[in-house]
Amino acid sequence: MPKNNPYRPVETEVLDVITETPTIKTLKLKPKEEINFKTGQFIELTVPGVGEAPFTPSSRPAIKDMIEVTIMRVGKVTEKAHVLKKGDTVGLRGPFGNGYPLESFFGKEVLVVGGGCGFAPIRSLMYEFFEHSGDFKSLFFRGGCKTPNDFLYKEETVEWSKRDDINVVLTVDEGNVAWKGKVGLVTTILDDVKMEFKIGIAVVCGPPIMMKFATSKLLDMGFKTTNIYLSMEKNMSCGIGKCGHCRIGPYYVCKDGPVFQYEKIKNFHDIWE
């Protein structure tokens, strides 16, 4: 009898539900069996009887007994995930995929570009950055959202901008009276990043259209295709490279990604769709 069933979710308790924006919530989850993830890897969240959907945890990988998952309400599963309450039971499978090659970033200048719900994996990555703060030459974060109300982790991003080991600039597509920051797409706030682009690392995570334009801008700035890391979003269902839904060229995003060097996928024409 095989020991492991990769389709079985681990019983998980909802510890808390945080409303981030009108369409985004963060679930604090406690799986009954330890799930050790690397930043950038993803899990499959089961809403019992409804279905599964893939999410990259937004929490600190070093915390072993709790995983946070930030969920935008967009479909059948996320709709039901948004009505979950403290004490409810869900399921988790994973972790799956490769995650960020954190150690290969050590000693380098790193620019992180995030948009909208892409802040979720980035927050997890930031925790790792801050834990290894001295290991980077410099860190930059450029983040954008539609409106000031759409920002995830508002308090934490304020904390980040106060740190002296990272340079943070945020922008919105559309401001309001209270917004004192930049207005414009995230691609318009990259020019003041002071680093040696030819050897720098860029990490991009956000909606496909934002990743497309950000990548194009980063290439113009001089980043190498091998130094741009993208978090790809495809229809990852099984998570184990079997069900066939998330293929890009010779890769399955669930197994060979979700983090890809742009160099690896640049020739496949449907990557942004």
Added chain:
Amino acid sequence: MLFITNNNLLNLLENIHDQYEIFVPVKKEQTLFYTKYSPPMNIIEKNQTPDQDTIVVGEVRAFEPLKLFYTRARECVAEGFKTDIPRRNPKPFCIVGAKSCDLKGFQVQDFVFKEGEFEDPFYVRERENNLIISADCTCAIDTCFCLALNEKPYPENNFDLNLSQVTGGFIVEDGSEKGKVLINNNSQLFSDPMEKTIAERDALRKKVTDAVKKNIKEHGIPLQDQFNGIIRENYESNIWKDEAQTCVECGACNTICPTCHCFLLYDQMSEKRMERLRVWDSCMIKDFAKVAAGVNPRELLWMRLRNRFEKKFDFFPQLAGIYACTGCGRCISACPAKIDIREVLQRLVKDAQKQPV
């Protein structure tokens, strides 16, 4: 190499009936279908008209692809959070009369479900415990083109036992340790084949090979040596739009294909228990690759047709070193729109040759 009479083959099946759930091909009208072995059954003799109890070991591949025994069209793969693996059939399968193209199908399915960091425990369990008694094709039908995929119409490996039908019985070869043990445990049922019996088999093999060659010639089917790069060279070609014109998006080509493996995980509540089902899926269906936020990388039908060919003739050769087509011709017969994989391959090869190098 050994010989077994028709009667002794039935005795052999009887001897292993306790141990295995045996499936045998029987003929309905012009087509073979698998049915559960339930004695009394007989083995087809020359010039006999088969009935529902006649096991037709030879002829060609059955209607069904063998994958359906290993990944059911719909099956439970997890119950709630329970750690044990849902049970299926109590006995392992013995498949009688699997053809060379069926065995190639296994090679692709094995790669998908056994290789990599995670294996599929359901598939692996069935495959490890099964007994494959394959058989030579004793004829070819119009849609057979295995030779184009470098497969002969008679199995040479990937079986436990192989049967070559000859007058009065079969020539038997073992292809695995399991096959050897089976022969040893039933040695009284086997004898040494006569020279002329071997000659009969060789002549029949040549006859069937020639029939498939004739198919390939008549339909102008390219050989797989010419497949290298046919997808990339033709990525932006009009062939896809052209061929997809009549497609009705039924997914029959996927369902009937022995190498197609894609599935959907589907959760439902059954008696207040969560049940996770694995259901065959089809990459020709519109929402196959669509993500929850609504983006669909293959919005149009011709993109999905291209994707189907890309998976078979670019993805699998790159990753597994194998073209994910067996030349069985099932998709040709199944397609209500008459999309013919032989013609698509012919066009792809022809146009790829036109491209400047």
